[in-house]
Amino acid sequence: MANHLPSSDRRTEILDAALACFLARGYAATSIADIRSRSGASTGSIYHFFDNKGALALALVQRAVGGWSGSSGEAANPAAAADISIKASVAGLVRWGLANPAALRFLDEVRSLAASDPSLAEVSILLARGDDAARTRYADFVARGEVRDLPWPLAHALMLGPAYDFLRLATADAAPDAADLLATAAWDAVRAS
Amino acid sequence: MANHLPSSDRRTEILDAALACFLARGYAATSIADIRSRSGASTGSIYHFFDNKGALALALVQRAVGGWSGSSGEAANPAAAADISIKASVAGLVRWGLANPAALRFLDEVRSLAASDPSLAEVSILLARGDDAARTRYADFVARGEVRDLPWPLAHALMLGPAYDFLRLATADAAPDAADLLATAAWDAVRAS
Amino acid sequence: MANHLPSSDRRTEILDAALACFLARGYAATSIADIRSRSGASTGSIYHFFDNKGALALALVQRAVGGWSGSSGEAANPAAAADISIKASVAGLVRWGLANPAALRFLDEVRSLAASDPSLAEVSILLARGDDAARTRYADFVARGEVRDLPWPLAHALMLGPAYDFLRLATADAAPDAADLLATAAWDAVRAS
Amino acid sequence: MANHLPSSDRRTEILDAALACFLARGYAATSIADIRSRSGASTGSIYHFFDNKGALALALVQRAVGGWSGSSGEAANPAAAADISIKASVAGLVRWGLANPAALRFLDEVRSLAASDPSLAEVSILLARGDDAARTRYADFVARGEVRDLPWPLAHALMLGPAYDFLRLATADAAPDAADLLATAAWDAVRAS
DNA sequence: GATGAATGAGCTTTCATTCAT
DNA sequence: AATGAATGAAAGCTCATTCAT
16 A cells, blocks of 8 residues: 555655655664654554655665666667777766766665665565666676686676775865766776787 | 673673664664573573663664774774775774674664764764874874875775675675775775876 | 654653652662563564663653642742742642652652763753752842841752651651751741841 | 671671662662662672561661761760750751751651561661660650650651751851851750749 | 672563544 | 544553562
């Protein structure tokens, strides 16, 4: 009887308040009562739109992942060349992350929590699906001889590790050309020979 | 009156049990009762040795950080050349992380939580001190003209981002030469000219 | 979000149960569980209406102080003559105290505890406000030359000391004319010349 | 195996620390650990000298009551005339109370708590014994026709109520002649005819 | 005389969730 | 669509007391 998709105002207000609380206090430490005060909605209203606390997190993760994919252009196109795809993917992540630090920090916290918090089981599945897609795409590049044949954890680390790590500390004005710099470094680290 | 330093058996038993619980269920989801069952110590005994839950985490972080520094050889020697220091630092982190996956995963979770969980305030301070030391060391290398003059978040990301990201997914047998590979990549990413 | 003012039945039931427990076991020794059993409300329900244990005491003190002021007639009227005001104040206290021994004993215990128990901080403030008002009223009588110019602690002691002390030990039938007797004694002790 | 009477230094140190804690935090809120820190004695040492928390309070009450009786001169002499005895009793209480505000405030708190706190049962008995003695003495004065035949609660209230009430608010320099003033008032309030 | 590790029942308070209106 | 009273299990932590050394 919940999880209505039509983006009523109330639903969005609740989601915005939830994100603000999760960032300020952390997901685990945020209570439904916190979200109630911040959003102005009643407890019952929150549970009208979302089945439980985990559903709030899931909706926020979906919103964040959607925004990020949108910024990545050619990254997910299976026909694109490896260098185009990889650079677009990294640069897209960095640009989106610098523009949406709140969503990014939330994604980061939730990824770490999802491993142990049962209320985040669905988030866990969603994130795993995204990782599988990237792994498959890399395997295709390997098969086409465009990138080095590295174990996936290593390939992931060399391409995206710097970007994730950078976004954890950086602010938008600290390094204006970071997106391109990190995208180039990612490609250099895995290109064939 | 807690936090006794003499390494009585009880204290170590409690610490070991706490680490096991934090890894299995996550820090936030672990209750003192969980640690009580696993360690065999009584609630009162736990609080006799540790002032609160955060003090348990702090003690574990100190133990972990100590082990990691020990594995890093020349990394902290201010007189060492930049390439020696940086490679030792990254390789030490990777080797120690592969050998102590439990401690590493705990460190990773706690670092993410420390920003928002008030019970981890002291952990936060400890980690910030470590980061400041590394930042200062890098500034010295810049002054000596050995590395590129990059904003610290970018330098940190290029050197350590891949290692952290790799350790999050990797197991010891997945990539035997990962430590050297990542150490070399780190140096190549920041060396001058 | 507690301390709702609408006098729902539940709220009153909880308050009545709390008073009974505080009297039977003392404020400090009364646990929320005691109040839960006696009121029939759940723990959560108690905290829905009252922020904490101290808020229960505060609500009871307000109820008691309200009843007492109501019994004191002309006592608080600033235009009244000193003898009318003082006699009304003392007689009102004694009559109300004899009629509401439970509330009075509670007030007495809480006054003594409020100095040291942090959970009673708000009660402390409320009581201090009441004392200040009485002190000001006495200063007016002094200015009008109606009463002796005594230091406030001494004036308070001579007027109200016997009444408080009497109520601590007395029962309604022990001394039927106590209210008038003590009121007269109070006035005689402080009247001018 | 405890309650040794020889006034070893340790015993006195513990008692002094206990009084300081009881005054600062209140009897109920003071933990043995508080007394341990303040006295420097170990937990075991405290329990070597005192059977339990109540025994600490009892010892302090005995010390206080002893001091007070010493200040009251002729008050307890059964052969003394009523006016001498009553005035000595009140003046002695006031003088001792102004000189020992700490002990007095402690006595006041403990008297209020003794009614409900089981650990203070022995204190309760001790205080009741004192009250009985005073009641008997007053009955003698009545039999000798020296004072009004009032119900004991009223007689007690008229004689001692002002003194107790005064001491609760007063400081030594606020009213230098308070002892004599209150003693005279006490006698005037109960003298025959 | 003195120590401090160990106990475990009990405390206040929080919180996700339900449901009658 | 919306409200907020009600629930009760579970959390972190305290504390008087015991006892082996």
